[in-house]
Amino acid sequence: MTGTDHEHSEIVVEAAVWLSGQKDPPQPIIPELRHRFQLTALEACEACAMAQRFRTYRVAHG
Incomplete structure (x- = not known):
């Protein structure tokens, strides 16, 4: 992974957590x-x- 890819991954995760x-x-x-x-x-x-996976995990492991 290049530095740019890593930064994009972090912002995608941040957006998923927010959502x-x-x-x-x-x-x-x-x-x-x-x-x-x-x-x-x-x-x-x-x-x-990713946000949907986070929600599913929370429900399953609530």
Whole structure:
């Protein structure tokens, strides 16, 4: 991984953590994540998927 890739990964995780903690996430979420965290469309989609995994884990291990 290059330094840039690592930085992107961290911001994607940060966005996913933020999103997974939102009781009523803003809609549409992809543009919101792109704006709020300066993500690409792909990164915003990755953050959404990661946030869902975080929520699932919390429910399963509550």
